[in-house]
Amino acid sequence: MKYFFSILFVFFFLSCENDVTGVDDLLDNPLDENQVDYDVPAFVFYPSLFDVSLGQSFQTQIYAMGVENLRGVNVLIEYDETKLSLQNLNNGSLADGTNPLFFTDTDTPGRIEISSVYMSADSGSVDGNLKIAELIFSTISIGSSTIDFMNESEMLDPDDNLIEIKGFAQGVVNAN
Amino acid sequence: MNVIKILIYLYFFLFSITYGQSEITTVAVLDFEARGINALEAGTLTDRFTSELNNTNTMRLVERGMMADILEEQGFQQTGCTTDECAVEVGALLGVQKMISGAIGKIGSTYTIDLKMVSVQTGATEETKSVTYMGKVDGLITEMEILAWELMKLKPPQALVLKKRMGAEAYLSQQTKQKTKIGAMTRSLLIPGYGQFYSGNKKSAFFFMGTQVAFLGLALNSQSKFNSLQSDQDAALLSYNASVTQSDIETYATKIINLDSDLQSANDQLTLFSISAASTWVLNILHAYISGPDEDLASLPVYLAYNPVSRGFGLTWSITL
Numbered sequence: 001m002k003y004f005f006s007i008l009f010v011f012f013f014l015s016c017e018n019d020v021t022g023v024d025d026l027l028d029n030p031l032d033e034n035q036v037d038y039d040v041p042a043f044v045f046y047p048s049l050f051d052v053s054l055g056q057s058f059q060t061q062i063y064a065m066g067v068e069n070l071r072g073v074n075v076l077i078e079y080d081e082t083k084l085s086l087q088n089l090n091n092g093s094l095a096d097g098t099n100p101l102f103f104t105d106t107d108t109p110g111r112i113e114i115s116s117v118y119m120s121a122d123s124g125s126v127d128g129n130l131k132i133a134e135l136i137f138s139t140i141s142i143g144s145s146t147i148d149f150m151n152e153s154e155m156l157d158p159d160d161n162l163i164e165i166k167g168f169a170q171g172v173v174n175a176n
Numbered sequence: 177m178n179v180i181k182i183l184i185y186l187y188f189f190l191f192s193i194t195y196g197q198s199e200i201t202t203v204a205v206l207d208f209e210a211r212g213i214n215a216l217e218a219g220t221l222t223d224r225f226t227s228e229l230n231n232t233n234t235m236r237l238v239e240r241g242m243m244a245d246i247l248e249e250q251g252f253q254q255t256g257c258t259t260d261e262c263a264v265e266v267g268a269l270l271g272v273q274k275m276i277s278g279a280i281g282k283i284g285s286t287y288t289i290d291l292k293m294v295s296v297q298t299g300a301t302e303e304t305k306s307v308t309y310m311g312k313v314d315g316l317i318t319e320m321e322i323l324a325w326e327l328m329k330l331k332p333p334q335a336l337v338l339k340k341r342m343g344a345e346a347y348l349s350q351q352t353k354q355k356t357k358i359g360a361m362t363r364s365l366l367i368p369g370y371g372q373f374y375s376g377n378k379k380s381a382f383f384f385m386g387t388q389v390a391f392l393g394l395a396l397n398s399q400s401k402f403n404s405l406q407s408d409q410d411a412a413l414l415s416y417n418a419s420v421t422q423s424d425i426e427t428y429a430t431k432i433i434n435l436d437s438d439l440q441s442a443n444d445q446l447t448l449f450s451i452s453a454a455s456t457w458v459l460n461i462l463h464a465y466i467s468g469p470d471e472d473l474a475s476l477p478v479y480l481a482y483n484p485v486s487r488g489f490g491l492t493w494s495i496t497l
Binding site: 018020022023026027028029031032033034035046047063066128129131 | 399402406409413416417419420421422425426429432433436439440443446
């Protein structure tokens, strides 16, 4: 019994150190301009990383990040339809009000198109990080897949001019 | 026979010259009278009493064998000499200053011991002691040893008092368990300072215990601080991940970075105090061994043994687990 306690004592000292996760590993908000590796304005999935079980659904939001003078967007998204199934698609906060200008097209498997326009009596455009839509997917087969913005996606100012999009974030799904 | 007689007288003469002029009292002990116990037991108890009396170093004792020879030469029968007058007479024959006589009695399961010290010169009783004892006859040995000191108006040694309190069997059993360096080391391995206590080195024991407790306390305090900071950081991280505006994100990111710095600091302190505690613990084990009880070579677990395989002698080391 003496030796048992002695061994415990040794383990006690050996275990007297905590693992401290580095800040860089902690700060992984996809909307954090100081941490992400893409420039703004950008289209971003928030959150962007999913570890889910097979058949389980998950939700992600589409953000226009770091925008200035934005009036409307046309977002094109593609995903692997053999691994993911779109369950639902909801309006975000860019197009709000009683009759929001928010249109979607999900007819093509593996592809989603969203058009959303900001309407307000106070101003004709909006700045910052803006939620465009919410997507709900479910996994239909095991494996890793991505959700991507297509380069044809657009951001428009009140004069209908294109705003240069400098970054597209990627969503990563790991179905177990 | 005449030669022996001359030698005895010569011894007696020299004994008287040597000790008679000094201040040390000469004493002889008569066989204690047996009342209810057998003479053999009474004789053994007298022997033990005489031996212990000698240990007090307060008088010169006439050896019992020598006393018997002298009395025999004088044609005196010690047996039956139980009165003070007889004791004085014997003392005079022996040339001693004081005589000790006594009786050991037994009533039921109770033993009584009555001792008396008589001045040979005056015939007066100078000291009497009586003890009543219940228990095994073996316990009388300890009682006799203590009486030897008390009769000389001395405080019995602590060991004898302990022996009486514990009982002879338990005391002797404890005495046979010799303290060892390995024993001290093993105890310090279990609890810092315990080995030093075992070795009787109380100052070192308190030092190691105190230091260990202090370092452990500081380490626990650092761990507690770390846990609190970790909890704050987890909360800030939740808020950071839930934030969608850049200002909120920056606010929480700054908070997380500051908390991370504090966490690193608390963790460094924890490591420092833990290593200090571990080092103290190791030092305590080494100290317990080095300053442990001195052992007889015979009790060391190292033996010189003949190895029949290699046909040579070698040192064998063993440790009891």
